[in-house]
Every structure is written in C-alpha cells, then in structure tokens.
Amino acid sequence: MSEHWVFILGGQVSNRWRKIPIRCPPHRPLTQGLNINGRMHYLAWVRFLFPVLVSFDMTSEEISMLQEPEDANWFHIYTDIIEYGGRVALLHHIDLEDEGVVNYGLWKMKRRIGGRERLWGCILLK
DSSP states (O other): OOOOEEEEOOTOOSSSSEOOOSSOOOEEEEEEEEETEEEEEEEEEEEEEEEEEEEEETTTTTEEEEEOOOOOOOOOGOOOOOOEETEEEOOOEEEETTTEEEEEEEEEEEEEEEEEEEEEEEEEOO
16 A cells, blocks of 8 residues: 655645545656646656556645556656646657657647546657
C-alpha cells in the first residue's frame, strides 16, 4: 500500500504535512510535476518499465492515472511533459543521429470526457 501526503500552506492552519486517502495503484514519480489549471501532472512507473501519466487535482486532492495514447510507443527518458494550448502534452523526442534529424511526437489531450481528460491527438514534428 502506498501513502500520499500533501503540504498545507497558509490559511487557518500552520504549514504542515497531512496524509490523504487515495485509491490508486502504488507508483513512483519519474519527472517533475507540471501544474496546469490546478492539476499537477507527472510521469510515473506503476510497474517497472510501465510509465503512466498521473494527474493530481489540488482542489479535490484526487489522483487519477490518465490513459496514455493508444498508439504511442514512448519511453520516459525521451518524453517531457509540457503545456500545449492549455492542456497537458507529452513531447516525445528521439534523436536519430544516423540521419542527423531529431523527430518529435507531440501527444496532446484533445478534450475531457466525463470530467476526465481521455482522448489524445498527435502532431509529428521534424
């Protein structure tokens, strides 16, 4: 079982850590978090070599693991989390030294379904 803690800033309570109840698989963060509209996004391992995109809602204190792009073949070493058009995006970059070209795949959330972001769109950049 994994534990999740938040650090409470200001307000009527002094700055302190508080344990929160979360129902999600244990995971290990791989990247720094990126805050977009009150949600902290980061890549994490659920199992070895199985990265997922995790989203923490700072208002409701809920964690969700977002569906990764179905046809993406990405590995966390070559993937950065960025904001693109106000939404979370995965920038996948592979350096093809033999050809002297860097290829980029930009996977961006297209829309929210039932309050959750689920559909991805891909833009290939060269």
